Amino acid sequence: MTLDFKVLHQDQTSKARLGSLTTAHGQIQTPVFMPVGTQGTVKSLSPQELVEVGSQIILGNAYHLYLRPGHEIIERAGGLHKFSSWEKPILTDSGGYQVFSLSDLRKINDEGVTFQSHHDGSFHELSPERAVEIQMSLGSDIMMVLDECPPYPSPESYIAESVERTRNWAQRCLRKWQNSKPKFGYEQSLFAIVQGSTLSKLRKTSAQALIEMDFPGYAIGGLSIGEPKPVLFEMIGVCTDILPENKPRYLMGMGKPEDLVEAVSLGVDMFDCVIPTRNGRKGQFFTWTGTLNVRNAAYKEDFLPVDETCKCYTCLNFSRAYLRHLFHSNELLGLRLGSLHNLYFYHQLTQQIRQHIESNNFISWRQDFLNHYKSSSEVNKEEN
């Protein structure tokens, strides 16, 4: 019942590794960036476009899809792949994070969590077992356990409590999964989530407890929620030092290109983040020399593409001036072209990362990348 994950190459000068993850819906080359499709659609883009920009796997969210349209409807549609016309792998988050960040009046106890829908105020209960059930109805290739993500900062006693609760819930998710029959004729996998906030000791406790249960993969959760950057990377390192080498490691909800490169060097294999699509919808375009906001007056008569070296549909067909016009005119095409370009960039970035791990020069490539990327970000800031 496990995924097939292989480390194809281990970088000699860092913890970075090249891997291959096989699911019922195809193979994924890691390190991989996973676009976020919260409500069963990566905002503004079609499945066809996602394939064209190089997306290997996308995310769905059990909390959102449970509330709307309802996981039973998606199950009756034949699962989320069929419902949303996405044939490649899907990872679904359990909904734990959303219960804590979006819903009102949540009540948490060891049994699970009670919450009110952020849509209509209706009451719902989510238990570890229920979280697995919902994700089995969605038919995602990779399901996530229900976890508790304490806000930053939190008192140590509360963090310890939530680590224990997350361990207990992971155990119950595992049991539920092991005792369930797949609904769509293919096997789904289940990843555990390491919590522990910014405390090394508790991160270790959390990781070790979950490793003992032998999950097919491990996520690092509860980071990138306000803690200082050095602490964030320290915590990632603490986790990847302990997590088994032969299992995929997924850093949840992060990040910017420079953070992604750093986390890869610490041994992370999988990433998701709303930044490329969300920022793209605001007119912020990622390039190899930094970000560029096409809304800026500087681009009013700039008929060059956002990135002259880029081969995405946006850059091959449209100028900064036209994109600026679309954003200032609130035209929907702008949201699409920004999302499309940024995902293409993120996928090119991870492709570069994989290529340079393979050719044993990841660390020197990283330095080159950061030199170019940072210098130009500062230039762009001045233009704003």
Place this chain on the structure above:
Amino acid sequence: MTLDFKVLHQDQTSKARLGSLTTAHGQIQTPVFMPVGTQGTVKSLSPQELVEVGSQIILGNAYHLYLRPGHEIIERAGGLHKFSSWEKPILTDSGGYQVFSLSDLRKINDEGVTFQSHHDGSFHELSPERAVEIQMSLGSDIMMVLDECPPYPSPESYIAESVERTRNWAQRCLRKWQNSKPKFGYEQSLFAIVQGSTLSKLRKTSAQALIEMDFPGYAIGGLSIGEPKPVLFEMIGVCTDILPENKPRYLMGMGKPEDLVEAVSLGVDMFDCVIPTRNGRKGQFFTWTGTLNVRNAAYKEDFLPVDETCKCYTCLNFSRAYLRHLFHSNELLGLRLGSLHNLYFYHQLTQQIRQHIESNNFISWRQDFLNHYKSSSEVNKEEN
């Protein structure tokens, strides 16, 4: 300096005709439906998608593009085709209609019109000469004269005045166009606009005066603004009875599928309307049996495509239930899939029209179409 227009086949039992219109950016088969790209983009769709659904020519709007981003910028970009990455023909409206419908504090006299921008309240002057200048900067294949469109209903004396003013302005646009050198190395064409509200006598006066000036094409304007349907079609008939057979005829701003079919039978060659895209963005999908609003509760678990016979990207990949989910979740992909399907439908409709004119059974096909189309529209209404 004229377009090349050929009537390829004249229907024997109606005024419908099959034609071919050649512009610097390619050939158009008529009757043709032209999607509206007011601000230099057909809302939510990419140029590539427009080509894929079968769009032969799209509209731009001089009023909007003059105000934002400014026609000089588009001229420096190399024209609207290059700016918006659309390689097929473009028709631009002069901005007359928008000045009267959108802007504040307009003052009209024989010289032209003074108005305030609906964006920022800034003052602008638009004369017939200026309207041609702006459209020459945009580089549209077909430009429209500046006209005055009286609201419905208007007193006869005012309609007569506006017919005379429209004649005078058309004369000045013609002169300006004849004395201008094209900016982009290809010839642009200019269409006149027949006004006269719902008065046959004034429609005739208007048409005859414009015919004398020998324009490359003629539009019928000032209709579909609140007058009764029978009067609308009567006015179209009055115009097409007079307009020269060897020139294209363009009915501005209309309409629904059934109206389009009716107008074709009266001898109209070209159409534009925001209905397919605007209604598509609201979840209303056109099918051969009527319209279907995917927001309806009836489609909650309906896993069929909107139209099982349709070959568009939307119908080949997505169910009514998924589309309903997208619209209820305010997801951008829904707006795209609705627009895409509806334009595909409109282009299939005009293709059917052309085919049946050619095979000499347009009138019997029209009856078949209306029988199926209407009956089901009523069914859908009951479902709402």
